[in-house]
Amino acid sequence: MISGLVAGKLYGPAELRTDKAGKPFAVVKVLATTGDGETLIVNVIAFEPAACMALQALAEGEPVALAGGITPRVWTDKQGNVRPALDMVAHRVLSAHDASETRLA
Secondary structure (H helix, E strand, C coil): CEEEEEEEEECCCCEEEECCCCCEEEEEEEEEECCCCCEEEEEEEECCHHHHHHHHCCCCCCEEEEEEEEEEEEEECCCCCEEEEEEEEEEEEEEHHHHHHHHHC
């Protein structure tokens, strides 16, 4: 796994799930744009309670920055094109909500 930072926009709302041991986690997809303008899908999972809450507070299309472990992979779209993607275990989440709350405090 690679440690990294990803910035993009939420693609759909975060979904809160519970594992077999009863511990909650969140999953969400983020669209990130590469330096050459290509869009990547980042499949994000978060186990840290603060990261789960931060992801749930965001709506589709909102910007977000994530820090955590990244695993690159590829997938094939409906037209048969091979496309890059990333899987990420997010440990930290930063959004515009965080910045506005900090300024108000």
